[in-house]
Amino acid sequence: MLSIEFLLSLLLTAGTAELSGRVVDSDDQPVAGAIVVVSTAKPRVGPATTCPSCYRDCTKRTTTDENGAFSITDLSDQLLFSLAAGGSGYQGQVSEHFDPQQNPEIKFELEPLQQAEKIEVLRGRVVDLDGTPIAGAQVRPHTIFRNNGTGSGSDRSVTPLTLTDEDGVFEMSVGDHIEWMDLRINASAYAPAQTRWARSEDQKLEISLGSGAGLRGKLVFRGQPVVGVEVGLVQKNRMMGSIVTPQELFTDQEGTFSFDQLPPELEYTVYTHTGQAASAVLPLSLIKAPRHGERADLGEIPAVQPRRLEVTVTTSDGTPIPKDSYVYIGRQYGWRGSQLPLEQKSTSKVSILDAAPELYQVALRTKGYEVLETQPKLNVDLNQSYTVDASRESSVVFILRPTGN
Template identity: 30%
Template sequence: MRISHGLKKRTCIFLMTATYLFIPSAVAFADDRLTLIGRVSDSAGKPVEHATVMVYHAGVKKGYSTYCPSCYVDCGKRTITDNQGMFTFKDLSPDLWFQLLVAGEGYEPAFVNKVDPSSGAPITATLVHRKSVNDSERVFRGRVVDSHGSAVRDAVVQLVGALFDTKTGASRYGSLPGLDPIAISNKGGTFEIAYSQSAEKIQGLPPAVARVPVRILVSIEARRMAPSFAVISAGPERHTLTITEGATVRGRLVQDGKPVSDAEVGLIARNRGGFGKNLELVGQPYDELRIGTQQDGTFAVTNVPAPVDWYIYGKMESLATRGATGAVECATKKDQGIVDVGDLQIKPAHRLRGRVVLSDGKPIPDGMRVTITSERAWDDQTAMLPPDGRFEFLGLAVANYSVFASVKGYTVAKTPISVERKRADGSVETTTYAPGVAPPFSVDHDIEEFLITLHPENEASQ
């Protein structure tokens, strides 16, 4: 197969996000993962107790990658400081640097950038006391409670988007200068997100639109609770955000009738959707939930939102040499319900061999990468590229995939692609993909010659 047009990485649902609270158990292929120790203090050097520290973003330490910085497995892990302000993260990738986000009641959230656990040195984070925002129309107030109305402490309330005009629906998703990216609920379940920046032109918004957000969309995550979303209006009113326990999806991973332990299983909504006008949810844009299998092959994903239709699957990187499960459909119907998917079967899978070539004939620089992503499951594999650009991916179930290569200074040709597909009734559907975006391709057999041609960035747009 020859592909020399637009190849693009999987687009993240969130411009600014964290993987939901569900933390995967360690799996067998993570034996060399690292531990990070740190301390949080205030501007006077005193330890800050009960601050929340989150792995927010990550990036490769060697070479180059265009992979989504919040999509790495470690992103979203979080912990709480002890009475000495100390915290610990375990099982972090040795190949990545990390950006940490630190938040505590009464303090402004703070980032710690380019943290490298392999250095072995404890890291330090300093929190500054929050300045009061006197204008109530610049503060978004809420209280997180469970289904019984009891306060939920330490819920992570994270900004997803902001609405500036209810008439036009003018909104912006992702981070916004001056607007707190995150808040943590206190003992009473309350929290505040403040907009402290003076009104000014916000990039991407019409000139006539107000410069202060009137509503925000947030995600809410808490231990032993299902992730959720909510819209909060600015003003003196404190909005009640109710979160629930969610459902449980359980099953067993097997191959040839035998249990498979120490592998990883993923769960993603079938209609992932995203966000629309006026902070509207489109579909169920939850992040992937992951869990490791036990010695008997069993797994149980708890605190799963309901009612939602899901795909469940064995993760490619943990099963590649064994085979693949493909994506199996299941559905959660109600909170506290149990969905038993039975045996998730690992079956023989396909491979894809290919090569990344540069149009100017140069060898691939050291540290470059190529990634394959599944269209249905939220799953991928990444391989380092040698100078000749050759790569191989194993464990591919019958499905549609996309491949993108990350080579610094090079990109795909920015020309639109039109693809014809036959419908079940025999009619033909034509889909045109934007410049730089490659259509997914089907894998139903081994592929031996998959060619990706990249061009120097100054030539690709010509």
């Protein structure tokens, strides 16, 4: 597996490629002056050892000509790219990943911002810490609260995505029934940020982004690097209103992982994911990120021997477990757990082979059944998640009974 340093040097010396296409409106008419940016990238071959927006090419952007045409050149031919496009008076759009070697026909069809009674256009600006405009930043509503007391992640009256122009300015439609919104802002080479707009506040909506913080470490087990293991990172505080930016990447051939462009001075949990049959694992570890522009070097981090966690599910009446049933195994401060499908038999066993020696939450999704008892007896919370101690090899049994529904 390539190290981060070698990968970066490869990107600087690899043959160059190009992506080109057109930006049109909903009537298939060209949109001149639209901004097109490289949003994210991923390796053509092999797992990612750096974050999707941390590649050099993710800082590249262009604008369309009078025919709506664009071209982004000098791209690495070792990567696949996702693009984003937007323009004044239009909603933004993000593409799938394109392979430059395939010469794809790229076409963005931008929808106009809503213009209707009871809908206004909200304007704001995104700048860096020195006040310089950031072009091509992506602005999305994350949480929306209405004047009827309801909230959600979207609303028909609110623009789902918009991009900043060369002056860092963005526009989005907002219905007059929206009381407040948490906006999430992402821009390549910057840490994502979140800010709240409230109708009741007469505020200038200017959002500042910094370069973010970095965390770097090296996983070792019995004196050897742990290679090719997926490491996860997420904020510990995930309450409403807090920014949550989970990341996942793989250790390189030296066992090194490096998370960059993180919202600074927050507490994060770092851990290895389950379900990858890792030869060594990292339990949930709490780490505080440094300030903007700084990287914390965690040095060598000792990994531990993985444990097996087995779950047996059986029905009390001997009937087959329903179709699409599964067991979910996760951790309180982790982000992504393992979802394990159950066979349609009266008894089904699933397991993970790379549990860390810590507490896990196990939940069942079995339509028409509920848990009658567990063996051994387990503590259960209000969300019907059962706590299992994986500090040693663990095997638990769930006995189900039909609910009659």
